[in-house]
Amino acid sequence: MLEKFLKYRFMFEELVKRDFKQKYKRTVLGMAWSVLSPLLQLLVMRIVFTRFFGGHVEHYTTYLFCGNLVYSYFRESTNGGMNSLMSNARIFSKINVPKYMFLLSKNVSALINFGLTLCVFFAFALVDGVSFGVHFLALLYPILCLVVFNIGMGLVLSAMFVFFRDTSYLYDVFTMLLMYMSAIFYTVDNYSPLMQNVFLLNPVYCYIKYFRVVVLNGSIPSLGYHLLCAFYALAVVGVGALVYKKNNHKFLYYV
Template structure:
């Protein structure tokens, strides 16, 4: 894959530039929306949920921002990745290029937005009185896992979307449900141990919990927690790669 990326480096760079320019075309604030959008969402969620869930919780703003940050990255990257093949059908139907390049270019766009929002997140942590420790370096692990997980889900969704356009609407409903199941604005401490274990079956919750453990609690998750996160990534990424390899030549018939 790395060799192919080098071979098609120019095309990949142009795809990233095109997607980036297209997103902010004819907008007054341009890239500022990458920061304003999650911040406005955070403000709304804080106003709505503070009285219900965060009245007695220390560092609730940071707690809420952790969840919003991770979920926004997942939602944006997978949403853009889902339509990446169909949007670039004019290219791969005429030129034989690796089709995953289109998905990766969309993920770069989502990664840029995530990086910008992450900088603002750390600023909010300072304002919220969070004490940074050396353990902050370990955030590299969940970030890398999140990126790979988004790519894996994007591969699956973009392949399915070529055959079933209904996926777009089903995914919208699913992500809405997933948001409420990821404990973004509430804590699961009052649930039974069995229910808390069920939350661990949600990969997005794993990423969010890892961030909260490092940033707010300054504690390192257990080894099995790391392995569980890695297993989710490997399974999803492997399934996505398998689907692309299996249906690679069939995509042309469903444009």
């Protein structure tokens, strides 16, 4: 796989550039939307939810930003991954290239946007009075897990979308449900211990909680929590790889 990646490295770099440019094509502000979009979403969520959920949460705006930051990256990456094969069908139907290259380029483009937003998040947290320290380096772990998890989800979704066009509509409903189930704007503290553990069945919530523990609590989650995050990432990317391997030769007949 590494040998193939190096062989098609130039094509991969061009795909990333193309995907990133297309996102801001014909926009007046261009890349500035990577900063403005999450801030505007945060402003709306703060106005709507602060009165109902934020009264007893310290640094509630940063709490909101943590959830929205992780969820938005997940949604952008997986939505782009889902469309990666169909949007590049003209290329791989004529040239024999590794099809996962298109998926990876979408993920790198989403990761760049996430990195820009993450810089804004750190600046915002600093203004909000959050204490910075060496423990912030621990955030690299959930980010890495999330990258792997998103790639796995993209592998599954892109394959499903080739065979079933309804996937995009169903996924819109799923992501909306996932947003409400990820405790982005509310806390799970008032739920019973059993229900709090049920939330851990949601991988996106697990990565959001990791961010909040590090940023807001100034601590690092337990070893068991690290293993849970890694399990979700590796399990999903493993399933995605199997789906691609099994259906790789069928894609050409359905695009």
